[in-house]
Amino acid sequence: MDRPTRTVKVAVAAGLAASLCALAGCSSSSSTTASSGGALTGNVRMLANITPVLTKAYYQGLVAPFVKSHPGVTVTIESPSGTDVQSTLQQELVSGSAPDIVASALDQVVAPQMTDFPDAAWVTSTPLSDANKVDGKIWQVSTGLQTKSLVYYNETAFQKAGITTVPKSLADFTTDLGKLQAAGYVGLQTAGEWVTGAQFGMMADPAMQGPDPTWGAERNAKKVTFAQSAYATYLKAYAGWIASGAVPKNSVGEKYQDSIDNFLAGKSGMYVMASWLTASVDSAKNLPFKVGVFPTPTVDGSAPKQVSGTAQPYSILKSSKHQALDLALVQYLVSDKAAVTTSLESEGNSRPGYSYPGTALDAAVGNIVNAAPGAVTGISGSPGVNAGFGNELNTVVQSLYTGQSADQAAAKLDAWWDANAGQ
Known part of the structure; x- marks a missing residue:
């Protein structure tokens, strides 16, 4: 079945395109051609991360000002045909039908397939640009930063459960899950798909990397193990939540959107999710409760470091036949003041030097x-x-939902790492 697409038109002035082409190193074989008016023409395919917030309409609106002032080139927004953007891109690379631009976070394994961005101020000023380097080259530029180690909670549920302060330690978090369950709520809202592991990482990673940011490298050197780490502690806690029913055993059968809908319907007490959930909360109509937010709990109750990641990043495929146009469009998306502000506001993200009118939840x-x-x-x-x-x-x-113990889960992570380190 063909993927649904949305087409918009954009164009780039010939002078700007020429300078960008020199920076990008594109060749004369590009299928981007000059019209009689001197503007570039051609179609750019953008494979985008489509979510409940980042819809096709969102991406269309994001490029609309660029479209209005530069007619003559089309941009086709494409959604993933597989389970996610990464798998779709890998399939399309194999089939020879890769897009021109990818609007999504990607694994570094595909970095060799991407165009190196120029050493320009608009590139190096993007968030975490140094962290995005592979072999000293920037292959992905981001619009903003996302905060991930957050727990959104139902304030009405907390009141009915008799919880007067938000939990800071893992033990207090577990106790409060039981109180919420006793009050008739799902203690912790989760889902299947990618959500289960992502939520776990949002909770456990600060405990792993807060004291030791190089933990992954130390695991590669076999100096540490998952079985003797904070991950083991969180796996044991998580297994206990499932056993007690605070997290229903059928949760992995739910889809991501279902988990959002259930939380916003007031069925659950807490929901671990990144800051992009704020937009869904703020856009919800007639919520039956007020939503609060607090940091994910630590083992000892100390303040956790926040897991942060790049928000709404872009990469350009080396195989694209219109590098100049691709580069101009990406530059607009990550450096135009209005475009960046729109991007940040869409998911409640942040970036130094930018601000926007936020809600109380944004402020929290x-x-x-x-x-x-x-x-x-x-x-x-x-x-x-x-x-x-x-x-x-x-x-x-x-696998914890199907009876595997926390110790077995930690051992499986260690076995996987030993078999795949450095690959």
């Missing part, structure tokens, strides 16, 4: 970020970590 997330003793990247996606770790973590955490 901002306060958490400001109070955090630092930030970590999260193990999945860290330099030197096998790109498949995120999928393996998801599989292992979901």
Whole structure:
């Protein structure tokens, strides 16, 4: 079945395109051609991360000002045909039908397929640009930063359960899950798909990398193990939540959107999710409760570092036949003041030097970020970590729902790492 597409028109002035082409190193074989008016023409395919917030209409609106002032070139927004952008891109690379631009975070394994961005101020000023380097080259530029180690909670549920302060330690979090369950709520809202492992990482990564940001490298050197780490502690806690029913055993059968809908319907007490959930909360109509937010709990109750990641990043495929146009469009998306502000506001993201009118929930997330003793990247996606770790973590955490013990889960992570380190 063909993927649904949305087409918009954009164009680039010939002078700007020529200078960008020189920076990008594109060749005269590009299928981008000059019209009689001197503007570039051609179609750019953008494979985009489509979510409940980042819809096709969102991407169309994001480029609309660029479209209005530069007619003559079409941009086709494409959604993934597989389970996610990464798998779709890999399929399309194999089939020879890769897009021109990817609007999504990608594993570093595909970096050799991407165009190196020029050493220009608009590139190096993007968030975490140094962290995005592979072999000293920037292959992905981002619009903003996302905060990930957050727990959104139902304030009405907390009141009915008799919870007067938000939990800071893992033990208090577990106790409060029981109180919420006794009050008739799902203690912790989760889902299947990618959500299970991602939530676990949002909770456990600060405890792993907060004290030791190089934990992944130390695991590669076999100096540490998952079985003797904070991951083991969180796996045991998580297994206990499932056993007690605070997290229903059928949760992995739910889809991501179902988990959002259930939380917003007031069925659950807490929901671990990144700052992009703020937009869904703020856009919801007639919520039956007020949503609050607090940092994910630590083992000892100390303030956690925040897992942070790049928000709405872009990459350009080397195989694209219109490098100049691709580069101009990406430059607009990550450096135009209005475009960046729109991007940040869409998911409640942040970037130094930018601000926008926020909601009370935006402000609460901002306060958490400001109070955090630092930030970590999260193990999945860290330099030197096998790109498949995120999928393996998801599989292992979901196995807790089918009877695997926490010790077995930790051992499986260690076995996987030993078999895949450095690959």
